[in-house]
Amino acid sequence: MRFCNEGTASVGSVEDEPHLIVLRGNAASGKSTLATALQRALGPRTAKVEQDHLRRVVLREHDVPDGENIGLIAHTVRYCAGIGHHTIVEGILVAKHYRDMLCDLLDEHHGPTHVFYLDVPLEETVRRHRSRPLVAKVSADELRRWYVESDLLGVPGEVVLDGTATPEVTLAAVQSVVGHVLALEDQNPGRYL
Template sequence: MSQHLVVIRGNSGSGRTTLAHDLQLAMGRGTANIGQDHLRRVVLREQDRPNGDNIGLIAHTARYCLDIGYHVIVEGILHSGHYGPELCDLIGQHDGPAHVFYLDTSLEETLRRHAGRPMAAEVGPDRLREWYRERDLLGVTGEIAVDGNLGPQETLRVLRRHIGPVTARPEVPDGLFL
């Protein structure tokens, strides 16, 4: 079985996290969802900065999951300036199918979506404007910029069409999967 590596990037409020969750469910058991925010903000409690510890942790976690037979989704803002070299190495070294998506959402739409999120109380519009990067593509072969105005289900359909069928990871013996 050849594991799929899926990278989903985009600005805050682009729908990446929800999309990664929905894609993980659609791809089935044996799909790991590695979220930048979880590793950076929860596990390490680290600010997003060049050469941050989370950059290597994300790549290491993805490689480990691929090595033990999982399909992997890496999701996050993942600005190309900070994360690009490590992501390009991860993609380039992966022997199986690699799919790279950038959710191309306008600043106005990002601000609109963010206003309705709980995080809006701690991160205001000015901060979001500072974080925003227009069309921050990695420039890897096959990278797809997805229209950020699509709804969640249509965006999921776009990704599923490009990824194609996946083979579920074989079940482990009874009692090991909860």
């Protein structure tokens, strides 16, 4: 199925093909926690591509339309998927800036694809933000300005998750949608510490 372009393409369903999983949501919605737990659950040869790391740490860039991080995220996801890793891309990934890039990635991917949106009310994100280290740099007022309600991509099969559920319940919900995923054979098992 095509996600953003006309026509059709198949979504892979073979268990041992690399999966592409997109996890989106507002700040403090639980994306990073979920992505880390899912990466562990999927096993070796699972890449986690974090928008914040590439945008804020690598490029030191603000989230702006046509930002340089958009291409870097796309390149990183393509590389990881291209070498046969299950690939999780996570971040706020606000639709008005990232939708086209994400749709291209979904359309191009040959294996199974999954898109999730963690839906967390504004005041819950503000409450959670108070316990994060980033609170020293980002005020609650700034967090409120960033918040985009129901910022769905609007692609076929997009799943809205109750972001107020526990991390364990959320992981189980994602795993039930993704289905059984075979851990990909690790080509170099000695590299992990």
